[in-house]
Amino acid sequence: MITTNPLVPRPGTGPDDDTIQDDDKFHEECGVFGIYGHEDAAAHTALGLHALQHRGQEAAGIVAFDGEHFNAHRDLGHVGDIFSSGEVMARLAGHTAIGHNRYSTTGETALRNVQPLFADLSCGGFALAHNGNLTNARQLRHRLVDQGAIFQSTMDTEVIIHLIATSDASALIDRMTNALRQIEGAYSLVAMTESCLIAVRDPSGVRPLVLGRVGKANVVASETCALDIIGAEFVRDVEAGEMIVLDDSGVHSLRPFPPAPRRPCVFEYIYFARPDSLMEGTSIYQARKRIGMELAQESGVSADVVIPVPDSGVPAAIGYAEQAGVPFELGIIRNHYVGRTFIEPAQQIRHLGVRLKHNANRQSIEGKRVILVDDSIVRGTTSIKIVEMVRAAGAQEVHMRIAAPPTTHSCFYGIDTPQREELLASSMDVAAMAAHIGVDSLAFISIDGLYRAMGEAGRDPEAPRFCDACFTGDYPVRLTDFEQSDKPAQLSLLAEGA
DSSP states (O other): OEEOOOOOOOTTOSTTOOOSSOTTSOEEOEEEEEEESOTTHHHHHHHHHHHTGGGOOSEEEEEEEOSSOEEEEEEESOHHHHTOOHHHHHTOOOSEEEEEEEOOOSSOOOGGGOSSEEEEETTEEEEEEEEEEETTHHHHHHHHHHTTOOOSSSOTHHHHHHHHHTOSOSSHHHHHHHHHTTOOEEEEEEEEOSSOEEEEEOTTOOSOOEEEEETTEEEEESSTHHHHTTTOEEEEEOOTTOEEEEETTEEEEEOOSOOOOOOOBTHIIIIISOTTOEETTEEHHHHHHHHHHHHHHHHOOOOSEEEEOTTTTHHHHHHHHHHHTOOBOOOEEEOTTOOTTOOOSOGGGGGGGGGGTEEEOHHHHTTSEEEEEESOOSSSHHHHHHHHHHHHTTOSEEEEEESSOOOOSOOOSSEEOOOGGGSHHHHOOHHHHHHHHTOSEEEEOOHHHHHHHTTSSSOOTTSOSSBOHHHHOOOSSOOHHHHHOSSGGGOSSTTOOO
């Protein structure tokens, strides 16, 4: 069964919605979690989704299997609100479960677009949750519709289910393999059948996925912080292009794809992942500190205090201050109790904008030369307000340092980004951006500096270690739908996988 609540409008989409939602940041689209062989599978999944809440705040869902029935609950909102009821959790009985957090990009936030998706196939019940984006989803969807497929959602995730359903193979694993060989893009998948749990990472490994173990149960999740919350041991990263099957006999590793260059998303290290997670053997927190240290070496400036733009700028600011020998202060305080769905009560106070989320700590700022450290600049709108606030608090000088190279290109691999023309760095050089934002100086870490912070000598243009397309325009996976569209910036199916 799938239980639902009435639809609610998607927040932050009105023409006058100049809000405190983080619309001047990139948004990771979703997080996935799965567990096989635990009597409290759904409860552990809810906890895992809670740890992954930062990867999607609009909706969440869990599907569990109790040996006879698939039991599901999906809803709009935060994990803690959706799965706090004992009545809801009692209906999610089973020893296997998968879960999903969603941040939508295009299209409405509606229950039909909340995952995991479930379908009764000829080979049995099948549930699927997806983090990422298929770059040929529109092409595949048109073909499937022409063949008679009836879609219930606007998500590219459903394309995968239809490809599995129409496969000529008999075994479910073979059907899924056939389906995945037809798709292009960046993705991490968790799927559940009556007899196993399946986890897949795309051939380039753009989107993250890890394997863990708690007691005798095996676990997969987008990040290691989801393992920590349930007391699970981290086993390893799911490798690029790997399919893992979890069943009663253990963990089975398959390689259904031809080898491809491994290109994990570098923005996971800069911003998306939780600081307490590990990815590919690297501490996210330590990586961000090293980025800050490299940034200080590349673009030091005389100052009295280093201040992070909270919360994502904190680790880089700590590293910057440590390297530069300049005191670190919390000069901006964030209000954590104002979320994306907050609606300002009156038009007259819309100009307050960023102050609903951030407030200057005047005692740390007044009369000082300030270095503001942030993770990135997207449109620049929030940066302008932050700088105005810091100057109003009495800063003598304001210098901004950014722990990412200039963001010049949109992402098509599962990250919610503006169209390219809306990205400040796509139309302005650094000097023009500094004048636009209103700072005394502005500097970004270089692409080679970012790679040095990640343990490389620099970026090898022939074989880069990461997907860094948002900085370089070097897209590792073909953008089929984009290339074939008459209006490529308006594609309705790109970035729908969350």
